[in-house]
Amino acid sequence: MVASAIENADAVIVGCGVAGGLLGGRLARDGFRVIVLEKRPQIGVPVRCGEAAGSRQEISQFIPIDESWIVAEINAARMYAPNLTFVEKRFPGVGVMINRDEFDQALAGQAENWGADVRSHHEVTGLRWRDGRVCGVKVKRHTDKTTYDVDARVTVGADGVESFVGRWANLTGHLRAKEIHTAAEYLLEGEGFPTDTIEIYVGRKISPGGYVWVFPKGDRFANVGVGVHPKMAKNGTARDYLHRFVEGHFPDAKKRRFIAGGVSGTKPLKTMVGDGVLLVGEAGRHNNPFSGGGIMNALEGAEEAHKVLKIGLERDTLDNEFLRRYDKAWHNRNGQVIHRFALLREFFFKLDDDDMNRVVSVLDKIVSARPGKITDYTEVFRAAFKTTPGVLWKARRMLW
Numbered sequence: 001m002v003a004s005a006i007e008n009a010d011a012v013i014v015g016c017g018v019a020g021g022l023l024g025g026r027l028a029r030d031g032f033r034v035i036v037l038e039k040r041p042q043i044g045v046p047v048r049c050g051e052a053a054g055s056r057q058e059i060s061q062f063i064p065i066d067e068s069w070i071v072a073e074i075n076a077a078r079m080y081a082p083n084l085t086f087v088e089k090r091f092p093g094v095g096v097m098i099n100r101d102e103f104d105q106a107l108a109g110q111a112e113n114w115g116a117d118v119r120s121h122h123e124v125t126g127l128r129w130r131d132g133r134v135c136g137v138k139v140k141r142h143t144d145k146t147t148y149d150v151d152a153r154v155t156v157g158a159d160g161v162e163s164f165v166g167r168w169a170n171l172t173g174h175l176r177a178k179e180i181h182t183a184a185e186y187l188l189e190g191e192g193f194p195t196d197t198i199e200i201y202v203g204r205k206i207s208p209g210g211y212v213w214v215f216p217k218g219d220r221f222a223n224v225g226v227g228v229h230p231k232m233a234k235n236g237t238a239r240d241y242l243h244r245f246v247e248g249h250f251p252d253a254k255k256r257r258f259i260a261g262g263v264s265g266t267k268p269l270k271t272m273v274g275d276g277v278l279l280v281g282e283a284g285r286h287n288n289p290f291s292g293g294g295i296m297n298a299l300e301g302a303e304e305a306h307k308v309l310k311i312g313l314e315r316d317t318l319d320n321e322f323l324r325r326y327d328k329a330w331h332n333r334n335g336q337v338i339h340r341f342a343l344l345r346e347f348f349f350k351l352d353d354d355d356m357n358r359v360v361s362v363l364d365k366i367v368s369a370r371p372g373k374i375t376d377y378t379e380v381f382r383a384a385f386k387t388t389p390g391v392l393w394k395a396r397r398m399l400w
Contacts, residue, residue, distance in 0.1 A: 012037065014124045015039075015281070016043050016120070030313075038118070075196040183226065207245075273327060281294065
């Protein structure tokens with residue numbers, strides 16, 4: 001391999017997913033020299049996502065809505081207990097289903113339009129260090145097998161759930177078995193799918209330690225997936241559980257795409273920053289540990305990172321002490337809620353099927369009694385646990 005000269009940038013961002021694309025664009029719009037590096041040949045491909053996002057209004061705060069990548073409306077959510085009783089909540093316009101590959105590409109296009117240098121098939125292989133602080137990255141360009149370095153004032157890890165940047169910078173370690181779900185999903189074509197409702201199925205038999213999801217993707221299509229806890233899954237892999245669910249519920253559907261991966265279910269990181277380095281999106285554990293969802297959290301995390309980095313770059317103050325402002329801002333915006341969802345995950349998915357049946361029954365009564373929009377679902381679950389015979393004592397001190 002032939003190494004080229006060192007390039008210089010104000011910020012180098014590793015990963016061009018939701019968080020990396022938005023953050024890179026916003027910093028470039030401010031006038032900073034930004035390089036965004038994506039190891040995959042094509043941004044957003046392959047898709048590894050359930051593809052449910054927030055409302056049009058929420059998304060439009062980050063990127064103009066393009067109807068071409070919105071494929072379905074989400075107006076309700078329904079959770080099925082193991083005995084197939086369910087709790088349902090309708091709240092029109094709460095979210096949309098997107099084509100995630102097109103959405104990521106739109107964010108990357110927005111970043112380029114604002115002046116960011118977005119490069120696909122450029123893999124970061126290590127960090128550069130100077131005087132004990134991160135000062136850039138080492139890069140392998142797959143198109144011609146050459147290598148080069150980027151010297152940057154700040155390095156951002158937006159490289160997903162198993163962030164290499166986070167590990168290299170000693171901010172994260174390998175996820176432990178209890179902290180991760182394995183997931184598998186089919187894009188199915190057929191009949192009998194919900195049109196505007198997200199469906200969730202829970203139970204030890206169909207999804208031990210996790211849940212099955214059925215998300216509408218327009219006429220005759222749906223994302224159907226399963227997440228399981230590896231230590232609780234006694235009857236095969238996530239794909240095996242998915243296959244059995246699909247054969248039982250949608251036996252005539254055609255499988256158009258298969259994806260698999262891991263989803264973290266951890267509490268927030270103690271810190272997402274170091275001298276000259278910062279983590280966003282799933283790299284910073286921004287996803288919801290209960291549902292696994294992370295699109296809106298990644299956008300919001302990138303927004304908070306942008307606020308801090310803009311000031312830090314203008315002042316040339318990017319040490320650990322200054323960047324901790326980002327830790328505080330994220331904690332106040334979403335970190336506290338993520339912590340509660342992590343506790344909820346630890347307890348709820350360990351319940352046996354009889355207890356889940358009882359909890360869902362009580363949830364239905366609580367949701368039916370609150371016709372207004374429910375925003376804090378951890379409080380609703382907490383109320384259900386407290387009023388469900390035989391369940392509260394199991395929680396003990398686990399919940400709040």
